[in-house]
Amino acid sequence: MTTTVDSAAIRDIAPISLHEPQGHDTDFDAARQRMVAAAVAGSPGWTDHNAANPGTTLLEAAAFTLADMHFRLANAGFDGWPAAWPGWLDEAERHWSSSLPTPGSGALTAVANALRAVLTVAGRDAEREVMACPSRADAEALLAQAPFAGAGGAEARAAVITALRWGTVRRAALEHTDLIADAVAAADETTLNPTERDARAAAEIAASLGLWPEECEALVRRERRRQLRELAATPLSFDSLEDLETADGRTKVWPPHPKQMLTCEPVTNDDYASRARSHPAVRRAWAVRGRLPGIAWNGLPTLTPAEAEALDDHNPLRFLVSDEEAEAITLVVETTDGNPSDGELRAILAHAVGTEAFVPYNTWRDGSGANEPRRLMCDEVGIAPLRVTFVRVQATLLIPPTANRGEVIEAAAAAIDAFLDSGQAPPSEESPGADPLLSGPWPPAPQPHGGWVPGEAIRLSEVVAQIVATPEVIAVKELKIGKDNGTGWVSGANAEFEIPVGHVPRRSVYECFTTEFLLDGGCDA
């Protein structure tokens, strides 16, 4: 059966489009006009609508405030919001002022009922009386006695006082924003540290507004957060986004600018390493590509290829095989004791990315924290200890006839040991984990300077430079570096000896230096 389609009818069908809500925003004139019309309709006896009429004056004041509110609503927007929700903060710190008790323990119910109890005391105005208290201690004393004893215990009473004072604090924040901003700006011009600056600003605000010290501290926090939002809302072209990011795509500011949501990944591999470095047992840590031998993301030991091959095809453990090319991330950690156990590695991994190392495959019903796991979706993050690769260094040292052969060889070996121990690259100007412009959920844990970077190849030219820097060594020839088992030798001025991923080199105990006396020399040699 065929159906005839009327193309003309199709053309008449309106395309589906999203509804664009239209606000009721009006300017002052329109608001005033509407309010006058409503007032005239509702109060026919009011006939004097001149500007000098008190009713007209009050109406115009209300119309102005309404138009002002419309203007603020229209300009609120969402572009200024940072691309992060401060979930890393404790619940009590998420709001700039105060928070209600976490629901679930009955404390919220207790506070709500206590509020009703004190606010319904006949003949008393608890809100006004608490607002008049010069300090929190006075308010505590007021609510601890009759007739306000219904405020409950100390914990509920503290929350009740905060709730009763909230209107005053909010009004101060809204109506004295300029004064607060000036106090914070003045404190910022001093040479004090950030904590002392905020304390000074709070003290100045307290002197001006007469609020309690903790309330003034809250007003300073609000101003600080407003500064962050303004920074995030700074108009940017896409060209200038690179000013906010490092070459590897890491954001320099936190919270990230909203436009960075589309252009960069604010969480990089080094953030995982930074988290690992914040563990007290970790000295240095790196995040490298691959699934290195160690502990996998779910807390189980990784398998060798042979072990994985021996498993059944449907055994999910096969996915835990060590593979340097795997699309995974391994945290290579150097611990203070140098030889971490599997349990210690799991603890560090859990510290870095969450408790999945102990409880994998958890669901939303689990009891994990709101910020766990601390990894991007689809990122597989495991952990491995920093391992050592022993290398043989073989060379012929050209020394003067007056030199002590044994001492020169010993000094050259010590120079190479120091080189392999301290690393070849000077500290970069922007080391991993350097302080961001603004602190975020992951406190900075910079990598200590020095030390060989795991997986970094040994450049023979740099080894030569270390040896010839030794006193009494005139030159080096036939330099070779090889594996500890005597294979894999490399030589040549531009050669590099590859170090496996997650390994650092150490000189083998084998003595491979020979010496030759250089009998001629000088400019004519």
Add this chain to the structure above:
Amino acid sequence: MRSADFTRTAATLPALYHEDPVSYEQVDGYLGLADTLHEAMLELIEDLEFGVGPDAALRWPTDVPLHAGADTLLAELNARYDALAQWFAYETPGSWGGGEQGLAARRQFLAKAAKAVAPSRDALGIHRLVLRVLRDHRTRASALPA
């Protein structure tokens, strides 16, 4: 220089109205009724994540009187969380109840659900989801032919 975020309506009256403190206080109190509504609205704009996010229960709702009591407060917050749960096409089960335990369950669901759908699971939640939804909406709307 920064200006105030809000000016009380009575403060905009001519100076004549400020001369008598008693009558000015009366006028201020009368107009202050509307001011309180405006302040609550500004608070909601400033702290929207506490109005439409898992942390809504950490703030006293601006539209619930302080003397309302626990039943009213919990009903309001549970209703708010139920509405947010529908963003995830989820009807909260009746077995969760309407008390504080039910509120805690709803809050936990929202926090976990937001993590599940958010592109990044660290320190993000409905906040980013809201931003994305609003931006996508705005982008699509602006792309439509006039």
